[in-house]
Amino acid sequence: MFTRRLLAALVPAVLATSAHAGVTLIGTGTLSGPDMSGLTGALESGASASTLGGIGSGVAWAGGDTFLFTPDRGPNATAWNSAVDDTTSYVSRFQTVNLGLSSAVFTSGSVTTLTPTLTDTTLLSSATPLNYGSAPALNSSGVNYFTGRSDAFGAGLSSNPNNARLDPESIRVAQNGKSVFVSDEYGPYIYQFDRATGERIGVITLPSKFAVSNLSSQGATEISGNTSGRVANKGMEGLAITPDGKTLVGIMQSPLIQDGGTDGSTVRIVTIDIATGKVTHEYAYKLDNIGTVAKPKYPTVSEIVAINDHEFLVDERDGKGLGDGSNAAVKKLYKIDLSGAADVSALSGAANLAPKAVGKTLFLDVVAALTSVGYTTATIPAKLEGVAFGPDVLVSGVMEHTLIVANDNDFLSTVGGIANPNRVFVFGVTDDTLPSYQAQRIPEPTTLALAALGLMGCMVGRRKG
Template identity: 40%
Template sequence: MKKLIFSALVMTALFSCSKDDDNNINNQDINYSKLPQEFPFSNLAKINGVDVINGGFGSGAAAHPTRKGEFYVITDRGPNTDYLNGKKFLTPNFTPTIMHFKINAEGKIEVIKYIKLKNPSGQPITGLPNPVGMGSTGEVAYDASGNILGTDNYGLDSESIVAAPDGTFWVSDEYGPHIVHYTADGVEIERISPIGVNTGTRKLPAVLAKRRANRGMEGLCITPDGKTLVGTMQSMMLVPTKALATNTTLTRIVTFDIATGKTKQYLYRQDGGASDSVCDITALGNNEFLVIERDGNFGTQGGIKKVYRINLSDATDVTGADLAAVDGMKVNGKALEQCSWDELTTAGIKPVTKKLAVDLVAKLGYEHDKFEGIVYLGNNKLAVFNDDDFGVVDDGAGNPKAKILPKTGRVDKGTMYIVDIQ
């Protein structure tokens, strides 16, 4: 288990609710005086003398929909390093996991439980890639020694989490991309994937399958009315091909009506290029959201870690008439990723509006590299989580080394901050 460091500020639920929790606790009644503090953690493994911590929580985050002071955080597919044409999975049997925790009556961080994600038969899944036709990224999975591993039909590179009012969870990932519905115990109910991916009956637009490897659906939230899931693609997709996709600042937001399965797509204009990331998303209203933009550098080494306030109200739905079109909607015979913003504007296509809500480096001196989870707490307060990568990074040869924060010289651990936003 990794450490999570918490700041002592008022927390409210992500969703609107009609009453306080069953103990009638108001936000003002929660005792934060003993914070910040850390969760205990243990080692998951030791690879080549390097400790792989049982962490990774912070790829995505959500507040409990009705109980104030309770949160969920989720891991990704597990500790890994780059290797040849894929990844070394340092602990191949690792199961993507949700941690449920709260601030207890004494003001201490208390882990309530861990929820391992499972296939429809109730067996724990892994973070291994999906096979061809079922959401494959094209990556090859290796073990820590470089031996080729298999695939997992239900494998998930989980990146974001929604805690629904009925107790279930929705999770998005970087394979497929998939949006998977899980029971409160983590058993798969439904897997929603792009048309052409052989899983599930309800579908996302086919074009979303052209996401780049390891850059799928990085963010997911639910609107306060509980009707619509809203997902963010991490960065420019390879539409129609890698060679022809030239608008490196264009990425997409997709909405999914839970009752009807109807989808819409909107364009998002990144500040940075194809190597930067649009990560988690959290709702302010049914059309207004906060999203993360970041690069891959540590905050104390010139990294970009920003949150933008966006609105979908005046943006153009670019789904097009044919959901099965593998290149999606076209302008002047070209895929949207081939068009400049001027060309899209001339065609009458408007991206979502955006304005800066907070710059974490300027505001907090934020030192982490992977700023990946956010939860809006109300009253212009935002909870911020990082992904610590299980305390390891690639040494350049596919082997792990300790992930050291350059400012403090300590191994990176999952940290939760509270910050004021504009």
């Protein structure tokens, strides 16, 4: 359970209005500089190996003020080798950040400036050998690091867990707080990593229909060479964990190839029993048509986050805005309820999935919320991908839930001369807006520390005996 804290220290604020009754932007913050990986030197593209970028691909609450952010496969905006889609041997990782929510005061009608602090960087690795195209120089005996480089795969389906390539898109903290689950686009994979060491400790394999059999280091070639499975770079984008820590809920970024691919209307949601690692259900989620009836066009899904054990928020967005040189139009959070939804495991094709899609209602229009406080559609980040609930905070004396939305800046600190930082938006959500909300039950950091000390004491006692 979270601890309710009295907030202090007022920071500069700007006028705010609510774009949705009961959901209000209450804080923003940015994060820059190198990360804490300790890596030196440059990647193949010239980018620093310790670049702190793209962290909003996924965000997870880890208790208190602590959040875990995962960048995706690394810098690939600079052309250096089209044979690998300009990806590099960037080592996959997650960043531990203190958002400073407990040291801020939130006032109704204003937006507080937060000062997030990076506290740790954890590199992701495997104790068993992995398939590489070009292995990271960091690899040493018994430590095999996952990498964003697109040629790091071997024979077999794209879901082969021996492949080193990893494109992390979402992260969630396990019930005990000691490990994390990470979903990926390359496989698609869902891996479990030790939170302290970054070593992989578990693999959840999705049904083979989610994988592709013709693999390529070039996304366009991979798309053209397969008739089923995930679309290249549009795999398992979102991942939720239920408040009791028993179930993972993953969602694809775009429809599977056999369900229409990027021209399709309906993506799949999967539920996974964590105890067994087995997929238990598949559900359908229908995307908005942001084109016309004559020429349909669909956005993509970037995240899913649990409200309780059956209700979820889904982040549906376009790719427009800051970072794309265009104007943001669609960044919406929809509320869905999987209780009573039709299982579509045995169905294939958009025409069969769409009628079975779970119902959805608009929860928050993020573009409307941000333009109401002074952002323009050209300055709203194109890739608002990470979404997580956080601790409750006081807003003018009223306790509200926090909803964190973060951007993936593609490791580009500026775009067209405009600052493009790692940015976090904090929304306050009133109780009556989400009366069924249940916070994830994550052990507080002090509880974990005491548990570790207790374990150490037991070990010392055993050695003495």
